[in-house]
Amino acid sequence: MDTSAVILKRDVRGRVETPVERREQIVAEYQRSGLALHEFARLAGIHYNTVWNWLEKWGSWLES
Numbered sequence: 001m002d003t004s005a006v007i008l009k010r011d012v013r014g015r016v017e018t019p020v021e022r023r024e025q026i027v028a029e030y031q032r033s034g035l036a037l038h039e040f041a042r043l044a045g046i047h048y049n050t051v052w053n054w055l056e057k058w059g060s061w062l063e064s
Contacts, residue, residue, distance in 0.1 A: 026051065027058045 009017045018026075030040045030051060037055075041048035 023054050024058050027054050030055070 011017055026044060026046070029044075030037070031038050036045070037051060038048045041051045056060070
């Protein structure tokens with residue numbers, strides 16, 4: 001049995017609140033993947049616009 005499951009919180013609008021550390025990991029995974037943004041987002045189960053916003057925020061420092 002997988003004991004590493006995490007319960008994701010939702011905000012008042014029903015959106016999943018992803019912890020900052022996980023957002024940074026997802027951005028780093030995308031940058032290593034070599035996939036187009038829409039392909040990566042579909043595979044990760046995250047709307048592409050959400051990933052794009054995270055890239056705008058954390059992408060530049062992860063590239064260096």
